[in-house]
């Protein structure tokens with residue numbers, strides 16, 4: 384299967400958001416972010432690897448200067464959150480006095496982001512907010528205060544546009560739900 388084109392896997396997914404729907408929503412979020420951070424420096428912190436596509440498109444939609452940095456944290460094995468968050472790669476940037484906007488692909492249980500927000504807040508930033516493309520309200524286990532949400536989605540495993548199952552499907556332009564028999 385790995386040698387076949389990624390579209391061959393599309394029969395395993397149900398479409399949820401098209402490329403166009405994603406880009407339209409990101410543009411709306413960008414307008415909000417531009418207004419809210421007017422006159423203030425802004426540091427975008429992307430969470431590897433899932434947020435790569437959101438960061439690329441959201442940051443280019445912003446009509447202003449931003450800095451971009453990355454963290455890699457991991458809590459997932461397969462389709463289940465382990466609840467234990469590890470830093471795999473830390474920021475290169477000192478957060479002292481900075482306005483930080485975390486850019487994420489998805490908030491599922493909230494374990495990753497609740498941990499990450501607390502971690503970044505301990506570094507003396509002026510502010511820490513979250514922008515996520517997707518959120519699963521029914522899956523939330525830890526409360527997370529999210530300022531910018533693209534779409535609230537049902538509690539099913541989704542792939543595409545950065546989101547993976549077993550490191551695959553990240554390069555799909557659209558987002559779909561993965562057929563349950565693939566991972567159960």
Ligand SMILES: O=P(O)(O)OC[C@H]1O[C@H](OP(=O)(O)OP(=O)(O)O)[C@H](O)[C@@H]1O
Nearest residue numbers: 431432433458459490491492493494495
């Ligand atoms: O709200 P939660 O239940 O904590 O889940 C959300 C997190 O899980 C995914 O990352 P993952 O750990 O799979 O790493 P990846 O981005 O490299 O795929 C996703 O990108 C979020 O960071």
Ligand code: HPA
Nearest residue numbers: 491539540541542546547
């Ligand atoms: O639904 C999901 N899909 C892919 N990765 C994820 N990480 C948390 N939730 C998800």
Ligand SMILES: [Mg+2]
Nearest residue numbers: 433459546547
């Ligand atoms: Mg993942």
